[in-house]
Amino acid sequence: VSLQEIHLKGCLSISTFNIKHLVNLKYIYCKNSTINDATINNFPVSLVNINLNGCNQIATFSIHHLVNLKVIYCGYSTINDASINDFPVSLEKINLESCRNISTFNIQHLENLRMIDCSNSTINDASINNFPVSLEEIKLEACRNLLYTFNIHHLVNMKKIDCSGSKITDAAINNFPVSLENIRLSEC
Known part of the structure; x- marks a missing residue:
């Protein structure tokens, strides 16, 4: 059995390494580490789940080659x-x-995207207008940069949306898809 998981949570002295040769690696957990773009660019194609939460040395990396990747955390x-x-x-x-x-x-x-969480981020309305039809759940809680002019009527598979703590408008709500089963608008 070869290596399938690597945990580097809080590692502040590890930033540049090459693990492309780890062809059975499925999961890498780098939360709050100093991992950088060059290292991420060389992640092995076998990865299914990546956690980069709290990584502040990343910006522009390319993971297009990770054709097996299902989940990425970049919060x-x-x-x-x-x-x-x-x-x-x-x-x-x-x-x-x-x-x-x-x-x-x-x-x-x-x-293939089913869920996206952009809560408390600086996302804008144009990005939301380009969300894929496959989405089933969106979290936009406390997104202060949104003007809430987005239109998600095209998201016919959408089941759940959370816009709590926002300034969502009637017009945006009127464009919600009929497929929705759960809407959260607390403290709007």
Whole structure:
């Protein structure tokens, strides 16, 4: 049996390493570490789950080659729009909670995406308008940069949306898809 998981949580002296040769690696947990873009660019294609929460040495990395990747956590990190635009089509779940360097990204190509969490981030309305039809759940809680002019009527598979703590408008609500089963608008 070969290595399938690596945990580097809080590792502040590890940033640049090459693990491309670890062909059976499925999961890498780098929360609050100093991992950098060059290292991420060389992640092995076998990865299914990546956790980069709280990583502040990342910005523009390319993981398009990770065709098996299902889940990526980038909450509280310094990820930018260019990296998100290059996410692999295999992704099913993305966490961008509290990301401050994002605004206008396009993930329309992510035809397998089921869930995205952009709570407390700097996402804008244009990005939401380009969300893929496959989405079933969106979290936009406390997104202060949104003007709430987005239109998600095209998201016919959407089951759950959370816009709590926002300034959502009647017009945005009127464009919610009929497929919704759960809407959270607390403290709006």
